[in-house]
Amino acid sequence: MARLRLFTIALLLVATGGHAQYMSEGGRFQVDVQSGCAPLTVNITINAPSACDAGNPCDMDWDGDNNYDENLVFTHTYTTPGSYYLTVLFQSTGQDRILIEVIDDTPPDFKIYTCSGNEVMYEITDASYDEYVVDFNDGSPALILPAGSSGGNHTYALPGAQTITVRGRNAGAIDNCTANAQPFTTFPTIPTPLINSLVVLDDNQIQIDFTTRQYVQYKLEMSMNGVTNFQHEEDVYNTTMATSSTVISGLDTESNYYCFRLGVFDPCNPASPMQYSNVICSATLSLELLDNMNRLQWTTHTTGINNYTLERNFAPYISAIPGSQTSVNDNDVQCKTEYSYQLISNYPNGSTSYSLTRTGTAVSMTPPTPVQNITAVVNGNSVELSWTQDPAFDPIEYVISKNIDDSDFTEAGRSAVSGFTDPEFSPERPTCYQIIYTDLCDNTSPPSIIACPIVLTAEQLDDGSVLLNWTPYEGWALGVQEYVVEKYTDDGFLLNTFDAGVNLTITDNTEDDIHQVHVYVVRAIAKEGGLGEAISNVVVITRDPRITYPTAFTPNGDGKNDHFTVFTKFVNGFQMSIFNRWGELIYVTDDINQGWDGTFNGKLMPEGTYAFRVDVVDYLGRSFVEMGSVMLLRRR
Template identity: 35%
Template sequence: MKRTLKILRVHSHYILFFLFTFFSKGLIAQCTFPYTSNSGTFTVSQIKGCAPLQVNICINSSAPSTCTGGESCDFIYGDGSDEGADQFENTYTEPGNYRLEIIYPNPAPSDFIDIVVTDKTAPEFEVYACGGNTVRADITDNQYDNYMISWGDGTDVTIPINTADQEHTYANTNTRTITVQGIDNNALDNCATASTSFTPFTSLPTPLITQLSVIDNSQVELNLSLADNIFYRLEVQVNGTGNFNFIKTIESTSTEEIIDNLDLENNYYCFRVGAVDLCSSAITYSNAICSINLSLAVNDGFNSLLWETSDPTGMFDLARKVTTENGSSTTNPYLQFTPQARLADDSNLDCNIEYCYFLEADFNGGISISNEVCGIATSSLAPDSVSDMSISVTDAGIQLEWEPQTQAISNYQIRSFGSLIANVEETNYLDVRNVGTEAAVCYIIVSEDECGNSNESKEFCSIYLSGSIAPDNTISLDWNDYNGFADSVDFYRVEKFYNLAPAGTFNSNTSDFTETDTNPNEQIINYQVTAIPRNSNLPPAVSNIITIIKLNNIYYPTAFTPDGNGNNETFSVKGQFIVDYQLQIFNRWGEMIFTTNNPDEGWDGTYNSSPQHEGTYVFNLRAVDLAGQEIERSGSFLLLRR
């Protein structure tokens, strides 16, 4: 490495050294540095410092040579760098212990001095806030002989190692940067500095424990809200009695702390955090928050919960988590209890289902969360029986639908007239065995829970509708009272159809209905009855559909008198709802003397325009009505003339 001669800027006698070197050959410059070599022939600017360390050399008057011009010297710096004559400066870039040696010309005496280069890091220190805008600095470092503290407001202080903590008071609460530099004796102050930002406090803020969570039987987790640069201590009280005792100090940067080695099966613990003013020893305490120890006992038909803690400032919120085949769900809060409560029972359970619980409570602004306890519910109590059933008769079969139970039911057995017809998990079933039934069909539903307990409903029967029609088209409907609704039937709705097209709706408070249909164009009438429940949450029950066919009422006279007086002049066969018609008339010899396809056309007593004789004649009728019924009639009648 090439060495260059530098003009030194420390003192004026350094400059004289070089002036004498260049202008007074043979003379020795009268310059000096603070540190003298072993034999006193030269001095150096530094003997100790951090890397990189620059060392400059002055040759004293007692030296055998000026080491300039033709009196060259060998400079050996000991760091493995290029070495040669008349090199009065070297920079040590690596930490280590080096011997700087100068070998003078013949005769060749030599002289040396030891150089120490360190790699010391920035000093470690901590600052703590006190009240009254005061800061306390704690130098925890022991690398250096001395430390200079710059308080950031123009004030500095230098203290030796292991000096007591330093305090400084600021004029206001403005944020400052505090810097600490380590300085060794007889060393250059070129080592790294450490700094931190600091905001003074007029008074220390109150810390807060935001949450306490029980992890297991030996650990809790505390979540904290702390201010920077404050000395904190954590304290504990057992079972809410006695003094709070010190556990440990807490870093102001901590947001959570795990406290272990606890006996949470037999005790509960209350915690608080103190903000310590190290200048006055005053302590500002946080809220006190206590763990909640929750236990569970699974009983026949109910779960008992018991907990231990101090009274919170708010209600206890009990959360419940239910795990089923479809996943898990948590209700929080599920129940709430007063601060003095310590016991609760939960009977709203389904058999063989796992229930988990935990408690939450507010302790002066911090939430305490208990341990979680779980148990599988068991019961010997029979579930509620099905009390509401809707039965509807459809073209596909009889549809059953019932209200789900408040308990969890694993299986429903469907029985009909003593026989088991199905096992289902749903609350509906289509009985395809019964299509077009001619009587009411009855069912019993057996509810069974996960524990094998069962309960049988009463017998529910479908609505069976029947009807009849009188010759005057008076229609009478009758059906059995529907028994499927616990709150009974509000009313029955009778729906009327002409060939399945809506034709009217009637309400009835009884299980029968009568009407006379006078529509001359509709022969086919359908009826269906719907039971409307008083409980509007239930679907209605629907009967079978019946078909009523009005009579075609075929009639004819036994005699007619075609004598021109305008009365009873023709013979015809009449009826209602006729869509296809053929009438034939025969004389006594079997000869057909008249035929027509028009129901409104009658025989006038002639044949080939000739009046026929009085006597007996025979007719034959073939017809079809609106209902598709084929009609065949035959008979005899008299032709009379007056």
């Protein structure tokens, strides 16, 4: 009951609030808003004697789609533009309705043109609303203009940042549409614009880049082959204060140069003389290809030019060329190399004018110098060659020749790069290489230095050391600085490095009871830097287990020589068997460290000679057998 009283009081407040002013078709309810921009909030007031409360329920269809809201809600917000029949269904008297118009909330478009004397011209280009409210935001009254009005002028008291706000509204609609606010700047005198750059795009187009003021109108003018006959080319107008561009077409940039300037136009005072920007001119650039020289010449209006910059291949090449100069000879060229040139005219105010790019291929008949340094790397049964040459010449093909066993050089192959792999190399047959090449001018170089790869040999001596010998490396103009020998495991782990200096032999007597296989290679380091390392063939040394043993032992318990033990290396499998003089097996073990203590079935064997057999499997899976005899002594 208490809730019913509270609801009735709330409904009475809505019904008597005084906000509703648009009557429904049947007069049973009214709304405070019938038309406006989205989002549009509508409030319903029930007119007496109609009632809409807990005792007299009614339903609301806000969108006219026959979907009724039974929650007695009297406020609704429309977010989507359109026409809607708001319908109230009364329990006793039936339905009543009113048409709601929701307009798309689009701020109206308008243009601003800045004038001198702190004046501004505005033009309303929007046609979506019945009328427009123009607010100059300077304390002056807002203007209300009907649809179709072109706009007008307004003068501000002071220069500086200003804002014009325009909003649209329709007859009979609430004034809730979003305004379009455009900030701008007023000037006593409009500042002079700046032409930043000129770029000749091709034989009939030029691009002009300039910095302008927001909402200011400009006139771009052009004069051909001088600065005495400027003609209007096009209007320029920007809604932002930024660098903008325009492209002028229909020109003949091959035969003529063109000068441009930008004038300030005051639409409020169209008869007043224009103030002009700086003048900037294009340049006609020509390229003549001579023997070992590219000649460049140009024509432009030189007055006002501070200096020139010549770019080659899109990078600065010659700077600060005097403004009176009209040609440059480029002698730093390579035959059959393409060069692109662009002339930049530099003005004192920082403006720049870029000519059309000229491209040509240089000519020369200078023969290339021979290859001076060749680096050879032996890789199994192949040799990888790399080399350096004079960077002043660009080869198009290398021809690699070789001789074997001091025979004549014959062609081994060709390469377009400074590298080649010979797949048919044998360390057993001395082989050397020589290179010639043809450059871009189709000239052939003299033969290169002869390059002979390092050939490494190795021998395992009786004491277990390894003797290494190698041939001297040939192929570098300044020779070898030193040789370095590297020893690896068979899985590529570096064990030792030996500095051999300029010697061609070393002996490796380092102890290694862990690795059975040793891999050796020699590296040569050049006296001249940047040539890489020449590398020999790989030599693999595999060491045998080398089973050793004593000839006698004394199992008397004194802790000295009490066991007969066999010594070996690189063992994965081991078995030792002991036999008496009649060939009977009296002891066997697979523990290499255990040895025989001279007993059989717990009893000490008599002095005498006993035979043994040792079976070994090394790290590589190879089997070895060692048989012999040992003397058992009972020395006290």
